[in-house]
Amino acid sequence: MKKITVMEIQNAVKGVLLCGNADTMIEGIAIDSREVSSNDIFFAIVGEEQDGHIYAGSAAEKGCPAIVLHNKQIADEVKKIRPDTAILLVEDTTRALQDLAEWYLSLFPIKKIGVTGSTGKTTTKEMLYAVISQKYKTLRNLGNYNNHIGLPLTIFHLEEDIEVGIFEMGMSEFGEIHRLADIVRPDLAVITNVGTSHIEYLKTRENILKAKMEITDFFQDKNKLFVNEDNDMLTKKMVSKCMQEKKKDDASYCEDFQIVTAGEDEHADFQLSHRRDLGESGIQFTITHEKTSQEFSLPLLGNHNGWNAMLAVAVGASLDISLKEAAAGLANMEGTNRRLNIEVKNGIKLIDDTYNASPDSMKAAIDVLMSISGARKVAILADILEMGEVAEEYHYQIGEYVSHKEVDVVITIGKNAKFISEGAEAASKKTIVIHHEEKETLMDNLEDFLKPGDVVLVKGSNGMRMAEIVNKIRSL
Numbered sequence: 001m002k003k004i005t006v007m008e009i010q011n012a013v014k015g016v017l018l019c020g021n022a023d024t025m026i027e028g029i030a031i032d033s034r035e036v037s038s039n040d041i042f043f044a045i046v047g048e049e050q051d052g053h054i055y056a057g058s059a060a061e062k063g064c065p066a067i068v069l070h071n072k073q074i075a076d077e078v079k080k081i082r083p084d085t086a087i088l089l090v091e092d093t094t095r096a097l098q099d100l101a102e103w104y105l106s107l108f109p110i111k112k113i114g115v116t117g118s119t120g121k122t123t124t125k126e127m128l129y130a131v132i133s134q135k136y137k138t139l140r141n142l143g144n145y146n147n148h149i150g151l152p153l154t155i156f157h158l159e160e161d162i163e164v165g166i167f168e169m170g171m172s173e174f175g176e177i178h179r180l181a182d183i184v185r186p187d188l189a190v191i192t193n194v195g196t197s198h199i200e201y202l203k204t205r206e207n208i209l210k211a212k213m214e215i216t217d218f219f220q221d222k223n224k225l226f227v228n229e230d231n232d233m234l235t236k237k238m239v240s241k242c243m244q245e246k247k248k249d250d251a252s253y254c255e256d257f258q259i260v261t262a263g264e265d266e267h268a269d270f271q272l273s274h275r276r277d278l279g280e281s282g283i284q285f286t287i288t289h290e291k292t293s294q295e296f297s298l299p300l301l302g303n304h305n306g307w308n309a310m311l312a313v314a315v316g317a318s319l320d321i322s323l324k325e326a327a328a329g330l331a332n333m334e335g336t337n338r339r340l341n342i343e344v345k346n347g348i349k350l351i352d353d354t355y356n357a358s359p360d361s362m363k364a365a366i367d368v369l370m371s372i373s374g375a376r377k378v379a380i381l382a383d384i385l386e387m388g389e390v391a392e393e394y395h396y397q398i399g400e401y402v403s404h405k406e407v408d409v410v411i412t413i414g415k416n417a418k419f420i421s422e423g424a425e426a427a428s429k430k431t432i433v434i435h436h437e438e439k440e441t442l443m444d445n446l447e448d449f450l451k452p453g454d455v456v457l458v459k460g461s462n463g464m465r466m467a468e469i470v471n472k473i474r475s476l
Contacts, residue, residue: 382460399423
């Protein structure tokens with residue numbers, strides 16, 4: 001992080017300096033008191049489970065030179081512990097963290113790319129990094145730092161030599177991407193797809209599209225939006241309709257930015273073709289743009305990753321990265337933790353896709369399972385959360401999909417996953433179907449049930465903690 005002063009921070013967050021030296025130099029941002037250093041400023045963030053104000057005194061005792069609080073009583077207590085600490089009082093510490101990130105980002109003349117979508121955000125972000133870092137010094141979110149706190153923390157990793165920033169933006173309801181886009185003000189934006197994630201809160205896919213399109217809320221005519229036109233909600237017609245509705249709601253909304261399409265349609269700006277699933281070896285595909293074609297080899301599982309890759313290639317082209325250069329970058333990609341990672345344990349091929357789940361990503365994971373060679377294909381599937389009123393319908397459809405793909409064994413865990421079992425049993429009698437209300441009962445029987453030669457997929461929403469199943473299989 002570039003060095004900044006407490007006074008600069010005070011101005012950015014519109015805070016009141018209660019005590020301490022405004023000229024104190026800051027070299028890092030911390031929200032965990034256990035990780036503060038002697039050059040950090042500590043933000044006492046109020047989270048769902050913890051209030052950072054409780055640990056402000058601990059941060060001061062560890063030598064943290066500056067602290068941001070919105071509780072005056074706590075501020076007075078910290079002042080008694082270390083009177084020389086620079087204490088900034090603000091209205092809301094989370095908002096202050098975001099305001100500081102917005103100001104800090106404005107110090108750097110970099111090209112900014114925003115990435116969102118119902119599925120594939122993180123994978124596409126990593127693909128963008130693989131492509132763009134071929135030519136530019138690039139920063140991107142680490143891990144899943146894509147929310148109202150994680151994105152600002154990513155921004156503070158900017159250094160003077162960074163030329164391009166890639167910022168993944170997650171959401172579950174209206175307004176969340178709007179705020180992240182306000183912080184970043186992306187020059188280029190990507191929407192990977194519009195599915196059914198968070199439909200419990202947003203009710204319709206049209207609303208999900210509208211929420212994703214908030215990434216363009218601060219666009220001007222020079223900016224570009226890249227979309228997967230093969231997704232039924234991201235055709236030019238659907239996107240343009242959404243833009244018109246946004247214009248009605250906000251007269252200042254710009255409709256004149258360029259929409260760049262990618263997909264298998266021959267009229268797409270970047271045309272994807274000849275997708276080939278090579279199983280454990282990854283996938284191959286061809287991308288054509290302006291009569292130039294390039295074959296790509298991607299060492300990631302899943303034919304669906306061709307759609308993520310084409311978007312990364314399209315964005316790269318807008319930064320003068322050739323198709324050939326993009327192919328070289330993607331050829332060396334590494335998989336993202338807990339997203340279709342494959343490993344072999346005691347003769348069992350284990351596919352770990354436990355980071356999260358949606359109906360679309362679960363079907364894609366089933367396709368990957370069937371592409372891997374092995375004796376039995378076993379799918380261990382848990383609840384997809386945040387589905388609301390359509391939970392039964394979508395889980396049942398996944399069960400039908402599992403049977404139609406001729407998975408040998410499907411094991412389901414959870415309240416809604418029982419509908420996967422019901423759908424699988426109704427669609428075919430060939431698939432062995434087993435349901436557990438709790439994963440603990442399954443874990444007790446895994447050692448006796450799984451056999452060398454099995455290919456095992458483990459998938460479910462992050463809240464279902466399916467990583468515990470993966471760890472159990474690893475320990476067999």
